Amino acid sequence: ETGVTQSPTHLIKTRGQQVTLRCSSQSGHNTVSWYQQALGQGPQFIFQYYREEENGRGNFPPRFSGLQFPNYSSELNVNALELDDSALYLCASSLPGGMNTEAFFGQGTRLTVV
């Protein structure tokens, strides 16, 4: 059984560019959530995917979008990058069941926007 893996681990982008972050969920987990963690802050919920459909969204603008694939892996896309998008992006996978299931986190992708 493999854990949650994210790629890349680090990247640097220029303001206005677009970025795609990737996440492979833990074996058997069909629910993936994405979080943004700014420096000195706790993770902030972006959205969740279940069976390839968005299943809930936090307070993030539409330029944050995502995909989930049939193998349950997921992508987070951010368009028109802003300096404030610089953060650690965390992916978490779980089984469906909301509060009754444990979310398993990846190591994160550190995005720097310059």
Next chain:
Amino acid sequence: AQRVTQPEKLLSVFKGAPVELKCNYSYSGSPELFWYVQYSRQRLQLLLRHISRESIKGFTADLNKGETSFHLKKPFAQEEDSAMYYCALYYSGGGADGLTFGKGTHLIIQP
């Protein structure tokens, strides 16, 4: 909107001393609360959840709805407890369904 507050950014105690990490929440629904921990150079992981009423690594947390608190406690701190601790609230509804985290408390156990 839901909110989780961890008032202490940093907490330093000596080995063997009691530890209490504070967490307060605001939520209009029935709260489901968790503590997550991140050890140095490791990923964020679940420590315990209130619905399980369990003790993990000597830590316990009791939900107090009257005080809207979910403080994490351990009677005797150990050096391996040094880590970043996050309190989190599960919420559902309004088009969103996920975890709201506090800003975290950095716990340092001194030898």
